[in-house]
Amino acid sequence: MKNHVYRPLFLVIAFVVAVLIAREIVVPEDFGTHEAGYMYGWHRKGNEQEWKDFKVKYQGKDYCKLCHQDKVDKISQTPHVIINCENCHGPAVKMARVDGKIHWKNPTYTKHGEDTFENHIDRTREQCLRCHAKLPYKGSGREWVRGINNTEHNPDMECVMCHNPHSPGFG
Amino acid sequence: MISRRGFLKYGASALATSGLITTTSGKIFAAAGSGSKDTRWAFLIDTHKCTGCGLCVKACKLENEVPMEANATRTWVERYVIKHDGEVVADSPHAGIDGYTRNDPQGREIPESDIAKSYFVPKLCNQCEKPACVQVCPVGATYQTADGVVLVDRTWCIGCGYCIMACPYGARFFHPVFRVAEKCNWCYHRITKGMDTACVEACSFGARMVGNIMDPNDPLTKIIKTERVSLLKEEYGTSPMAYYIGLDTLVR
Numbered sequence: 001m002k003n004h005v006y007r008p009l010f011l012v013i014a015f016v017v018a019v020l021i022a023r024e025i026v027v028p029e030d031f032g033t034h035e036a037g038y039m040y041g042w043h044r045k046g047n048e049q050e051w052k053d054f055k056v057k058y059q060g061k062d063y064c065k066l067c068h069q070d071k072v073d074k075i076s077q078t079p080h081v082i083i084n085c086e087n088c089h090g091p092a093v094k095m096a097r098v099d100g101k102i103h104w105k106n107p108t109y110t111k112h113g114e115d116t117f118e119n120h121i122d123r124t125r126e127q128c129l130r131c132h133a134k135l136p137y138k139g140s141g142r143e144w145v146r147g148i149n150n151t152e153h154n155p156d157m158e159c160v161m162c163h164n165p166h167s168p169g170f171g
Numbered sequence: 172m173i174s175r176r177g178f179l180k181y182g183a184s185a186l187a188t189s190g191l192i193t194t195t196s197g198k199i200f201a202a203a204g205s206g207s208k209d210t211r212w213a214f215l216i217d218t219h220k221c222t223g224c225g226l227c228v229k230a231c232k233l234e235n236e237v238p239m240e241a242n243a244t245r246t247w248v249e250r251y252v253i254k255h256d257g258e259v260v261a262d263s264p265h266a267g268i269d270g271y272t273r274n275d276p277q278g279r280e281i282p283e284s285d286i287a288k289s290y291f292v293p294k295l296c297n298q299c300e301k302p303a304c305v306q307v308c309p310v311g312a313t314y315q316t317a318d319g320v321v322l323v324d325r326t327w328c329i330g331c332g333y334c335i336m337a338c339p340y341g342a343r344f345f346h347p348v349f350r351v352a353e354k355c356n357w358c359y360h361r362i363t364k365g366m367d368t369a370c371v372e373a374c375s376f377g378a379r380m381v382g383n384i385m386d387p388n389d390p391l392t393k394i395i396k397t398e399r400v401s402l403l404k405e406e407y408g409t410s411p412m413a414y415y416i417g418l419d420t421l422v423r
Contacts, residue, residue, distance in 0.1 A: 034317070035316070036314060039305075040306065041314055043314035043327075044311075047324040047326070047327070051356065051359045052363050052364075054235075054360035056234075056360060056361055056366065057233055058230055058233075058234055058369045060372055084373055087229075091233055091234070126270075126272065129272040130224035130225060130226060130272065131222055131270075133271075133272040135274050135289075137252070138286065138288060138289060139219075139288045140221065140223065141221045141223070141291070141378065142223060142291075144222075145222055150272065
């Protein structure tokens with residue numbers, strides 16, 4: 001065969017070999033089809049653990065109870081027992097804003113720090129209205145919650161000025 | 172003219188094809204509660220119980236580090252208002268993160284006398300048994316785990332956006348910070364530790380539930396096995412794993 005055939009052929013072979021070598025280096029060892037099979041299972045196995053190690057923020061009421069048993073006892077005697085503490089108090093994790101980015105720290109049993117904004121309590125009227133704004137939506141869960149007319153029921157006041165969320169009503 | 176033999180042959184294969192949809196989700200249903208050692212996560216949403224407070228969306232964003240201000244979210248709550256004249260006014264402003272505090276679907280006030288029925292529908296990734304989003308990924312960045320959850324490898328995703336287009340439920344979006352495809356993974360870091368997802372934790376009314384459908388003692392399995400449940404867009408053949416109670420026909 002002539003030289004003009006061999007030269008591009010060598011180029012192509014060199015390219016294929018280069019791609020194969022690069023593939024061997026770039027593709028991680030744990031990449032392949034795993035349990036979910038050929039169609040849905042192609043992935044880097046190590047990523048599963050990376051997701052499992054993702055930081056947990058919401059700890060749940062049982063965690064809050066470890067220190068705040070009295071508060072949990074109090075709210076447990078009211079209809080508000082169904083609400084997770086962290087819905088108003090924020091997730092029980094220390095967090096800090098550094099250069100505009102949120103950094104999560106390990107939850108601790110120690111006193112809540114001052115340089116952080118964790119446990120930033122949402123006392124706004126808007127927070128209460130999420131459930132307690134009366135809406136004419138028959139068939140939705142809102143029907144079963146005692147609601148107020150937002151424009152008529154002391155519109156300029158914060159709810160917490162009269163109502164204690166831990167013992168709603170006038171307790 | 173088709174022969175009798177041909178009619179039976181093609182008829183049977185057509186029937187089998189149309190039956191595919193029910194058999195794939197039926198497979199999981201048949202295995203549900205079998206006590207199999209393999210875990211298969213499933214979700215249950217009771218739309219009767221949802222009050223549209225939006226605290227699930229807020230909790231999800233905080234838990235999974237999706238920026239609050241970005242118009243992107245892993246879960247969302249839809250509002251449906253159906254008028255007596257048949258008109259449907261549905262919306263989900265900012266995914267419902269601030270809760271529904273006013274009777275203003277799509278900015279219109281609808282008088283109570285005009286409303287026939289109205290309800291809220293929480294939505295999230297269905298973790299399909301046959302995920303269309305995974306099938307289209309050209310690099311193997313999104314995948315199904317052994318326990319059925321679809322995850323995205325952030326280091327591997329090239330951001331082509333095929334998966335976002337492929338999802339029939341609109342559950343995927345582009346993460347504004349990491350610049351890769353993002354989706355709800357039923358708080359994989361929580362459920363694998365035996366915890367509830369953040370949205371389930373935040374829901375005061377028990378409208379959301381997550382569990383292992385293979386475990387016969389899981390409350391979720393008991394409900395799915397005994398009560399009337401439905402799925403979203405079953406006809407797409409993706410075999411979604413988020414079951415619904417009280418789903419109206421016009422919810423898609």
